[in-house]
Amino acid sequence: MECCCGLLTAEKQPVPLKGIEVELEVKDHVATVVSTLHYENKEDKAIEAVFVFPLPGDAAVCHFSAKVGQTEIVAEVKEKQKARDEYDDALSSGQQAFLLEESEQSSDIFSLSVGSLPPGESASIRLEYIIELAVQADDALRFCLPAVLNPRYQPQGSEGGGVQVTSVPASQVPYSLSFSARVSSPRQVSKIDSNCSLEPLQYLNAEQSQAVVKLAAGHKFDRDVELLIYYKDAHQPAAVVEAGQAPAKPGTLMGDAVVMLSVYPEFPQAVMSSLASSGEFVFLLDRSGSMDCLINNIKKSETRISSARDTLLLLLKSLPMGCYFNIYSFGSRFEHIFPTSVEYSEKTMEEALKKVNEFQANLGGTAIFQPLKHIYNQPCIPSQPRQVFVFTDGEVGNTKEILNLVKKNSTSHRCFSFGIGEGASTALIDGLAKEGGGHAQFITGADRMQAKVMQSLQFALQPTVKDILVKWDLPKGVSVTVLSPPLTSIFQGQRSLIYVQLTGQSSEATDGCVSVEYSLAGHPYQNQLHFALQPTEETGRLTIHRLCARTLIRCLETKETERGGQQDETVKVQVVDVSVQSGVSSSFTAFVAINKASKEAVQGPLLRRNIPTPSINYKAYYRSRPQQIGGAMCRQQIGGAMCRPMPTSFACRLMEGAKKKSKGSIPMIKMRSPTLPAASYCDSIQMTMENADQKFEGGIFHSLKMRMRGSKKKSAPSTRKSADSCVEKTLASSSPTDPWLQLVSLQKASGSWELKPTLAAVLGKTSKEVEKLKPASANENVWATILALVWLHGFKSDAEVEWKLLARKAASWLLSLNAPSVTDCVVAANTLLGCNVQKDTLGL
Incomplete structure (x- = not known):
């Protein structure tokens, strides 16, 4: 019987990983990260500990070593299969061995194997990587220490296999994290913000160009750790030479x-003051099951899909007249609002918004490849540069296949990408922007998606x-x-x-x-x-x-x-x-270290221990068991043999039974795990439901399929936990609930507002009050538009980055009319709303 002492997973298996220490050193905009992972075997048999974890997708992993007792073993970079063979041979002969390898399908997933750790033995693993810090739209440098690794969706027929991952709800990770950062720059460090609680920033010199900061005591390992570093006068061209x-x-x-x-x-400045008035804007929105999760783990926060709907509202209202646009949405299949991109007008905007309001996270998996391919196959519109905006939670397994597609089509478009929620793949989100010549943004913690997306739209509207x-x-x-x-x-x-x-x-x-x-x-x-x-x-x-x-x-x-x-x-x-010459990891190499100094060989078969990684927003009843990143067979050694986990969930048995009943005529997906976290579980089942649509109109599939599609039919209350109750949901109405988003929803494509009771209600006034103070000579729509602009400047100045473009469009509409009563309207609007907004502030 196995000894179950020490830290345990939800399945009551011991966790040999006891803690992780991370030291970050930032020099200007380059960061060096040193992670030390402490292992201890408190069982009575030797173990092999396997930990699959995320790293930034563009990190240069350059050092890997292990310290056992007083012996330090520095790993070498070798061709991947050769490194695996050396590791397996060492375990077979009873030697201690360590293997670190990068996923062949996604550069932000690594697997660390600690082999032949004897009973009572401890080991410290040191991992070092270097990364450039991305510049945010507000001039901050962003560092992210990924903690959350959500299962990645692998569409049928896509290239490559997957790697095994074990995850538990983020709040239940059974090991600790300590984190400290030292920042230095030729310029002053203005401030450091984080999505986690920090101890007070400490400056190390009078110039305030060096500083240290740590995570506050009591930090829970339940989220990615994000630092935003602000320098004074940071953005200066520079060349760094290294011998x-x-x-x-x-x-x-x-x-x-x-x-x-x-x-x-x-x-x-003369060029930048006038934004482009042309372009083809294609918005590609993820509607997979995981988009129904909350953006963060704060109670009553928005779901990813509801925030995306509000964002599309702002985007559509901010587009310039004369451009073209279309909206695609995808899951295991994809849809588009128009057959091809259409000219932006009041009619097409309203038609698009009506369909966007109906968007739900009900299209299954995260198969982004096919809609991207369909977009690229559409002929470009002359004199309308194509700009593609991709919104996804980034939980895909075929990252490199997608990026190759974007790179092939990079001459015909620019790609702006947005990673939504904890665990979004950095390799995918950063890669889309890098290969597509655009800009990447991550929406996590308390971030508002709308603010970051509108910043990117301003980039897209810059002259090419x-x-x-x-x-x-x-x-x-x-x-x-x-x-x-x-x-x-x-x-x-x-x-x-x-x-x-x-x-x-x-x-x-x-x-x-x-x-x-x-x-x-x-x-x-x-x-x-x-x-x-x-x-x-x-x-x-x-x-x-x-x-x-x-x-x-x-x-x-x-x-x-x-x-x-x-x-x-x-x-x-x-x-x-x-890779070998530089000591930097790649998809074709791996780090391997063998403890040849060990005098006594480990006897008997090893117990495999999968180290759990945090997963976010999923119900606690999805317990810690092996899952697969990528959806294909994982590499797992038991007694020297290669094996794969057996799918035993009810859903898998249901699918197999249906397949037999239909004599194999239903295209089936490979289930990635008996107990996938709920959102990915929904993604997988939903895809099979879609494949089964034409085979079954009811019967065993009907109830599950209708529930996962958000059926409006009433059903009896059920206390049984099911896939569609995988996360706490916030109720999303068909129209925005924030007053200022309601105001935005009333704006016309031209940039103007109409004088209607709905506008008065949003402004907190009655129709009589609004009519009474209208200057006699003022046009109704001019009065309504100035009221809306004064309200935005007076009450929502903190969200200016979100409405700046649509306000500019409204000001342009007013200027084009050359209306004589604008000044009187501004004075009257300030009186009515109790504001003090100047005419010049409105751009008039």
């Missing part, structure tokens, strides 16, 4: 000097930058190799990073120059930066070299052969070579 590694051969990546160039373009060219002027004898993909888009105030390798030396000049040339609104522009060739970064950690290696590896991984879409073997060899 090569002495033992490495000159001419190789690690032997040569490298440069990290930060580009911050500043466009002329064309013909971007980067030129290097270097001394004779020094050549440059660009490691980053070519710049395809740049935005005002947003950073772009370029990595290059410098080969050779010069005995003369010590300075170099780089120029970024581009065309904007039909005029050529150029930004120049002079920099010293001497190293400006210490070489101890080779931070910039490893970021260069990571960039090169990601570029190589996305290359495909012309036939069949299979990875070219020569590309794989290149990736392995760069």
